[in-house]
Amino acid sequence: MITLALAGKPNCGKSTFFRAATMAHAEIANYPFTTIDANFGVAYVRTECPCRGLGLRCGNCADGIRYVPVNLIDVAGLVPDAHKGKGLGNQFLDHLRQADAIIHIVDASGSTDSEGNPVEAGSHDPREDIAFLTFEMTMWVYGILDKHWAKLQRQAQSRTYSLHRGISEVFTGLGITPEDVQDAERKASIDLSRVDQDGMVRFCAEIVAISKPMLPVGNRVDMAPPALVENLRSTGLTFATAAGELALRNAVSAGLISYHPGDPAFSIIKEEALSPAQRSGLQKIASVMNANGGTGVQQAVDRAVYTLLDMIVVYPVEDEHKFSDSQGRVLPDAFLMKRGSTPRDLAFQVHTDIGKGFLYAVDARTKMRVKDTHELKNGDIIRIVSAAK
Ligand SMILES: Nc1nc2c(ncn2[C@@H]2O[C@H](COP(=O)(O)OP(=O)(O)O)[C@@H](O)[C@H]2O)c(=O)[nH]1
Ligand SMILES: [Mg+2]
Known part of the structure; x- marks a missing residue:
């Protein structure tokens, strides 16, 4: 089964996204490191079930919408310098090893600083966060390669030894093939037999891009200042409100609304059953969905699988x-x-x-x-x- 990992700095909504996408329990609180261990759950990719088109009923879909399971891991927050072991760093980078692709949650509202501490909305630029995860992972991969480099160089003295194969073996856990190594070498425009540190870092960035495709998701779009949203839109970010999706799934369980995850909108089943607070909460979610084509949670899972992983x-x-x-x-x-x-x-x-x-x-x-x-x-x-x- 495909495995997706939710990564990002603390407090951007990873556990909320995880709970919404899996409806499983995870600690949700507004301070760093609530999630001490990675949480493992099952989320679903949405697709149109073929049964309707065939004039059949299959019993495995909801109104013709089929959900196909994928593993989802909620990886605890990463802070800058995680690759040096800061803030439980390496442990979490290790969890990412198991993932086929990464859903990178950033706080699109700019209300958490680079370490994940709450700050005033709009005071932190989320674009910095998008680059930071790639950098941490690159340096993590670099650290692993560096540890093996002297030995690899020694072995490469032998004429029968393939350095590409040797490097791919160092990254077995990442699913890197000798062809991938060659590919990364070419893309980084280096020659692995005589490479300097800069070139090596570029090479590691290519290894990360090949082995861990990443989908940036701008969460908390519901509380993001409009100017920030406009700036971020040009980056092609997938916007989301994980809290909104979680509220919708709870409202479905309570029989208040009709909604299939991934729908662009929901409909209220019994208007008179709603409390004024519920009504205004749902109204807010509806307007965010209207601006973004949905809550973004299902869309993010779907994009990771269909677009990034090309499945x-x-x-x-x-x-x-x-x-x-x-x-x-x-x-x-x-x-x-x-x-x-x-x-x-x-x-x-x-x-x-x-x-x-x-x-x-x-x-x-x-x-x-x-x-x-x-x-x-x-x-x-x-x-x-x-x-x-
Ligand atoms: N307004 C808003 N708050 C959110 C959203 N998603 C998460 N939060 C809040 O952000 C805080 C951190 O969420 P959490 O899921 O624990 O973040 P994590 O540290 O990345 O796992 C909590 O107070 C959540 O309720 C969202 O889409 N909108
Ligand atoms: Mg968490």
Whole structure:
């Protein structure tokens, strides 16, 4: 399963975002280091379920909207110089190791300083925070490489030794291949066999960009001064109100509103059941959603998976006529896969044995066999035929 991590300095709303996205418990309070351990939960990527288009009801979607699970980690706050171990730093950088992509929460309202302490709204420039996480991660990677550098150089004396492979092995935990190392070397315009410190830092920045794509999210947009929002808009930031999303999910649980995470708006079910405070709270959220196309929480998770990680949703079935598994459950599974994946890749994702015994695949919509090299498309429904059962 894909893993996303929420990172950023303390107090920008990571735990609120985590709770909203997972509806699981996490400490929420207005001071640094409330979250001592990383919190692990399950969030969901939104997609349109194919069942409606087929004239079926699958029972796995809500009004035709399907939510596909991904792991979400709430990483405790990072402060400047975390890579030197400041403020529980390295421990948290270590948690980021497990993530396929990072949702970088910044406080778009500018009401927390660079260390995460509360300050007056608009007095801190959130753009500084966007650069800071990349820098900390780059220096963290640099620290790891530096520790191994002398040994790598010694080994590189041997003609049979590949420095690219050696470096990729140092970063095994980051999923870096020798090709990635070559790629980063080229992008940093350096030669790894004779590189100075500056070049090495540039190289590490490329390693970070390759292994940990990052989506900056400007949270607390509901309390952000309008001028600040305008400045930030040009950076392509995804704006969010995590607190707003959390309130909406609670209102859904209480039966007050109808809302599917990711909707651009909600509707009130029973106007007369709302207290004046609830009504005005919802009105405020509605106007923020109106300005931003939603609360931004679901949009951030979706962008991280679909845009940053370039994934699609594919539905494996066992019966291509009923679009079901062998027990008649319609569209029982939805798998996230890297764009460019083939039916064989899907077979392996279903089960290693199914993959090993892969014979051929059928497109359930057309009932036609598809080529082994066929590139799966978002929304494909595929029957795998395998020697393994
Ligand atoms: N106004 C507003 N406050 C928020 C929002 N998200 C979080 N907060 C508040 O910001 C403070 C810090 O939130 P928390 O989630 O604990 O931040 P963390 O340290 O990054 O995990 C809390 O008081 C939250 O209620 C938001 O979207 N809007
Ligand atoms: Mg927290």
